[in-house]
Amino acid sequence: MSFVFTFVGLISILAGAITYLSTRKKEDKGKIGKAILITGAVVWLIGVIIPSGGNDTASSNEDLTTEEKIEESLDDWELREFKENDDNTVYVEAFANESWSKDTLKNSILINMADIAEILKGENYNRIDIDFYTSLVDQYGNAEDGSVLRTAFTKEIMDKIDFENFNPENIPEVTVDYWEHDLFNRE
Numbered sequence: 337m338s339f340v341f342t343f344v345g346l347i348s349i350l351a352g353a354i355t356y357l358s359t360r361k362k363e364d365k366g367k368i369g370k371a372i373l374i375t376g377a378v379v380w381l382i383g384v385i386i387p388s389g390g391n392d393t394a395s396s397n398e399d400l401t402t403e404e405k406i407e408e409s410l411d412d413w414e415l416r417e418f419k420e421n422d423d424n425t426v427y428v429e430a431f432a433n434e435s436w437s438k439d440t441l442k443n444s445i446l447i448n449m450a451d452i453a454e455i456l457k458g459e460n461y462n463r464i465d466i467d468f469y470t471s472l473v474d475q476y477g478n479a480e481d482g483s484v485l486r487t488a489f490t491k492e493i494m495d496k497i498d499f500e501n502f503n504p505e506n507i508p509e510v511t512v513d514y515w516e517h518d519l520f521n522r523e
Contacts, residue, residue, distance in 0.1 A: 463488055463490050467485075489511055
């Protein structure tokens with residue numbers, strides 16, 4: 337809501353300044369322009385003063401299920417499966433609906449894997465299996481959904497990771513059963 341006030345206020349300030357400058361030599365001495373300028377400044381101040389709602393998001397995030405938290409963290413990805421198993425393990429499958437370069441795709445996946453692992457760290461799972469899919473196109477132009485990167489975080493690994501300082505590019509070295517599609521190794 338504060339964004340709306342800020343945006344409308346800035347537009348009003350701009351309109352007021354233009355109106356004032358164009359009418360200040362006329363009989364009304366730019367009174368309309370001054371009024372618009374002052375109104376715009378007040379609306380802009382309201383927009384700046386009103387909290388952006390970031391705190392509300394944090395408290396409402398606590399009310400979300402683990403699956404909803406993961407879904408919310410995925411941005412440009414679609415959560416296709418979230419399955420908790422009887423042996424205290426979890427399987428997460430996500431799908432990219434976007435077409436990206438292979439480097440952007442891999443970096444996005446690694447960042448999302450770290451985000452998912454961080455969300456699940458507090459859940460005390462013995463193992464977290466994460467699998468990312470996207471649409472793959474062969475040399476004949478045939479598209480098919482396929483796994484492009486998957487890995488697993490064990491409880492021991494999760495206990496060692498400090499996600500505040502963790503670099504997602506280290507996932508291949510610190511996780512178990514890391515696998516990536518050969519598309520990432522092609523020139």
